Amino acid sequence: MHRIGYLLADGFQIMALGTQAVFEFANATVSEPFYSVENFSTAGGQVTSSLGMTLGTRRPGPRDLIDTWMVIGVTDPVASRPAPEELAFLRDTAPRARRIAGLCTGGFVLAEAGLLAGRRATTHWAFARDMRQRHPDIEVEEDRIFIVDGAVWTSAGMTAAFDLALAMVERDLGAAVARSVAHKLVMHQRRSGGQSQHSEMLDLSPKSDRIQHALNYARQHLSEPLTVDALAQSANLSPRQFSRAFMQETGKSPAKAVEGLRLEAARLMIEQSRHPLEVVARETGFRDRRHLREAFLRGFGVPPQAVRREARGGAELAER
CATH class of the missing domain: 3.40.50.880 (Class I glutamine amidotransferase (GATase) domain)
Structure with missing residues (x-):
């Protein structure tokens, strides 16, 4: 016992x-x-x-x-x-x-x-x-x-x-x-220790429906370029109005927020699937595997391969 x-x-x-x-x-x-x-x-x-x-x-x-x-x-x-x-x-x-x-x-x-x-x-x-x-x-x-x-x-x-x-x-x-x-216990899945506590969408928490709609649009179209013009159009604002409102409501530039959403999506794909990193990069809007690696090092301080190793080590309880 x-x-x-x-x-x-x-x-x-x-x-x-x-x-x-x-x-x-x-x-x-x-x-x-x-x-x-x-x-x-x-x-x-x-x-x-x-x-x-x-x-x-x-x-x-x-x-x-x-x-x-x-x-x-x-x-x-x-x-x-x-x-x-x-x-x-x-x-x-x-x-x-x-x-x-x-x-x-x-x-x-x-x-x-x-x-x-x-x-x-x-x-x-x-x-x-x-x-x-x-x-x-x-x-x-x-x-x-x-x-x-x-x-x-x-x-x-x-x-x-x-x-x-x-x-x-x-x-x-x-x-x-x-x-x-x-x-x-009706738990959706067992999360490995390396998974993030945070949601990028929750961290941004915009105040207006227009900016929220633009963020939802971005999350649903991560594999596309997602320029300021495209995001502004989804919010029915001019690019200048959109950029100003976005910064005021989220504290981040549209480009920085989009990268955060892409990183979050890429990390989830890496943790929960066996897709090659080239596929992960393409599906989440990074140019290629190298661009994905650079973003991971900048955002998480580790390369995507390390995140995958830690996620697979979830069966060993995220120990190094």
Whole structure:
């Protein structure tokens, strides 16, 4: 039996608790239960969630040999720091566990305990800069769904914790069981750790319908030239009016935004398909494979081949 302990503190983010369903359905998939799951807190007793719901917990004892610790964070890790006794407990217990995970902002708890020093880690994108500033000894990669660095796992915000939990099931019980669990939970697919937290369309978030329409047009015609004239025409504006309005509403030039959309589309094709890079480049509007590589180095800091290797390594949980 693989024992999983969820470590909670007052104000814990309630969505992360839902990841227990991943282990529940993993047990239902295999011939006999593989996981046992229990909720703990350093003091034991009732703990109050971010929503105000109370949950009973148990104080861990010396005989509690937990294989995996799942540390849940709070809604705002900058305003609320973990208690000293929680940090002391983690420093003491982490070396004895098979692995330890910080779900969403739970990564801040691991960081405060010193468990992420010298490691790669991720967290909710809204707090990644705070983690980087507060803990310069951590290699924070905010554009990741989850990261596995040795025995320490960290996930991005909110639903990304489900991807991390499913990746644990894949490691423990194999890809077939993980696929079955994802199907039962109606998860669209298991996202590999290297996938982006962000959507370029959400980041741009234009205020007017005209600019939004132009962005939708661009995303649907990425293989075409997409000049300012073409985009302006789709928005029923003159090129000069369009360029000015686009910059005001998105903070980017049309050319920069289009490149971002192309990069996002190319990255998804690389991660989710086996198309040759020449095909990816052609379908997403890059001149050729070399142009695609230059854009990837500029946008992601790595060549497209590295993204493909990491995506294929998703079955090995995005480890380098």
